[in-house]
Amino acid sequence: EVQLVQSGTEVKKPGESLKISCKVSGYSFTSQWIAWVRQMPGKGLEWMGIIYPADSDVRYSPSFQGQVSISADKSITTAYLQWSSLKASDTAIYYCARQRGSYPSHFDYWGQGTLVTVSS
Amino acid sequence: DIQLTQSPSFLSASVGDRVTITCRASQGVPSSLAWYQQIPGKAPKLLIYATSTLQSGVPSRFSGSGSATEFTLTIGSLQPEDFATYYCQHLNNYLTFGGGTKVEVK
Numbered sequence: 372e373v374q375l376v377q378s379g380t381e382v383k384k385p386g387e388s389l390k391i392s393c394k395v396s397g398y399s400f401t402s403q404w405i406a407w408v409r410q411m412p413g414k415g416l417e418w419m420g421i422i423y424p425a426d427s428d429v430r431y432s433p434s435f436q437g438q439v440s441i442s443a444d445k446s447i448t449t450a451y452l453q454w455s456s457l458k459a460s461d462t463a464i465y466y467c468a469r470q471r472g473s474y475p476s477h478f479d480y481w482g483q484g485t486l487v488t489v490s491s
Numbered sequence: 492d493i494q495l496t497q498s499p500s501f502l503s504a505s506v507g508d509r510v511t512i513t514c515r516a517s518q519g520v521p522s523s524l525a526w527y528q529q530i531p532g533k534a535p536k537l538l539i540y541a542t543s544t545l546q547s548g549v550p551s552r553f554s555g556s557g558s559a560t561e562f563t564l565t566i567g568s569l570q571p572e573d574f575a576t577y578y579c580q581h582l583n584n585y586l587t588f589g590g591g592t593k594v595e596v597k
Binding site: 406408415416417418421432433466468471475476477478479481482483484 | 492525527529534535536537540541546576578580582583584585586587588589590591
């Protein structure tokens with residue numbers, strides 16, 4: 372069974388760093404791209420970027436380029452989304468999702484989401 | 492970048508209604524589209540990919556069609572579990588999502 376299990380809720384202050392995770396199981400981690408999607412409170416879905424774990428090829432949405440960093444650790448089949456300095460506007464739910472097939476393609480499995488709250 | 496505009500943004504409907512949601516691209520989309528359903532408090536769920544292919548396990552009352560700049564998601568007969576928000580996604584370059592259509596109880 373394909374599963375993407377994300378790390379838990381985070382409450383941070385502006386300026387702090389953060390790394391959230393997406394643990395994958397049930398298929399070959401290096402064979403499919405993993406994407407990150409943001410959903411701000413009461414808003415729609417925004418594609419942030421995507422990584423191919425086999426070689427760590429990363430593509431970013433222009434809106435998120437330079438704002439976040441996406442990485443993966445093949446040894447523990449986990450993808451990461453990282454911030455070096457959080458802002459209040461980073462408050463959102465963040466989803467990881469498996470992209471099916473060759474890039475670009477649809478997202479067939481999703482994690483449960485990680486709520487990140489940034490507040491002083 | 493290609494922008495995707497969904498219409499309507501909100502839709503009030505009753506159980507049994509036929510519902511159509513439109514997704515318009517700012518320029519011709521040479522590749523295809525996907526549709527997702529999101530129930531409040533839950534992760535999005537894939538309904539349709541490659542414009543018209545039903546994801547495994549999705550009821551056949553859902554269908555997709557379209558090409559170039561206009562795509563549609565149709566729910567043939569709305570069921571209670573279908574009240575949700577629906578998103579289209581452009582499957583090219585930046586994997587952009589549309590703004591969403593919330594289907595509410597009339």
